Amino acid sequence: MAEPVNKNVITRQQLKALGWMASLLLGAVVILAAVNHRKGSAVKGVEVDIKPLPNGDLLMQPVDVRELIHKAFGYEFESRSVRTVEIDRLERVLEKDPLVEDAEVYLDSRDFVRVSVTQREPVIRIIDKDGWNYYLDKNGKRMPLSKHFTARVVVATGSIPEYVSDYLLRERHLLRHLFLLSQDLRNDAFLNAMIGQIFVSSNGDFILAPMIGDQKIVFGKYEDAPDKIKNLKIFYREAMPYEGWRKYRSIDVRFRGQVICK
Numbered sequence: 710m711a712e713p714v715n716k717n718v719i720t721r722q723q724l725k726a727l728g729w730m731a732s733l734l735l736g737a738v739v740i741l742a743a744v745n746h747r748k749g750s751a752v753k754g755v756e757v758d759i760k761p762l763p764n765g766d767l768l769m770q771p772v773d774v775r776e777l778i779h780k781a782f783g784y785e786f787e788s789r790s791v792r793t794v795e796i797d798r799l800e801r802v803l804e805k806d807p808l809v810e811d812a813e814v815y816l817d818s819r820d821f822v823r824v825s826v827t828q829r830e831p832v833i834r835i836i837d838k839d840g841w842n843y844y845l846d847k848n849g850k851r852m853p854l855s856k857h858f859t860a861r862v863v864v865a866t867g868s869i870p871e872y873v874s875d876y877l878l879r880e881r882h883l884l885r886h887l888f889l890l891s892q893d894l895r896n897d898a899f900l901n902a903m904i905g906q907i908f909v910s911s912n913g914d915f916i917l918a919p920m921i922g923d924q925k926i927v928f929g930k931y932e933d934a935p936d937k938i939k940n941l942k943i944f945y946r947e948a949m950p951y952e953g954w955r956k957y958r959s960i961d962v963r964f965r966g967q968v969i970c971k
Contacts, residue, residue, distance in 0.1 A: 752816075782802075838871075
């Protein structure tokens with residue numbers, strides 16, 4: 710006859726399950742205590758990393774980022790409680806700066822606030838007809854000059870109209886054509902290295918000034934830009950080595966399929 714089962718006896722499997730539950734509960738308590746302890750700890754410092762532009766330029770310095778933070782919050786983060794650090798607000802504050810394209814902020818395991826900044830990339834410097842001086846970034850948006858460094862980009866001067874925020878949407882806007890031309894030059898390794906300035910005449914023609922030689926390149930309007938650039942490169946590649954850089958004072962590519970030199 711089988712012995713009756715004592716329902717009050719805890720089996721080995723049940724003991725094991727209870728042990729696991731106790732371990733999980735203890736772990737949760739430890740983690741919660743650690744989180745609460747960390748929230749009560751103080752920020753030990755702010756570390757700022759600014760990613761250089763492709764050519765190595767730094768248009769802003771870590772001290773500029775710290776000044777932006779202090780101006781927005783009114784205090785230094787060092788020695789303040791970790792729980793008071795508003796990560797999202799801090800990122801928004803930094804991304805409002807016209808030199809900043811993106812900002813990422815986080816608290817590391819050592820209670821340091823880590824700030825990573827991606828700079829906006831200027832592609833052309835504009836000095837317009839009224840003397841306003843600024844950059845256009847790679848997306849065509851206006852950005853101010855840097856107090857630390859002058860970006861090594863093509864400079865445009867002359868009869869350049871006032872900046873308006875929707876100029877890229879205006880098909881015939883001269884500033885739009887100027888920006889597109891600067892992009893064409895920038896995307897060509899040879900011309901990007903050679904052209905240093907664009908002058909806009911009173912009739913809206915573009916005149917390019919090379920880094921080497923004293924000649925001017927009369928580009929004309931932006932119309933047929935790919936054809937003009939192609940002809941200009943052929944001339945520099947095939948004719949200039951034989952004629953020399955100083956022979957011509959003017960190189961005119963305004964007319965389709967032609968390069969007229971004087």
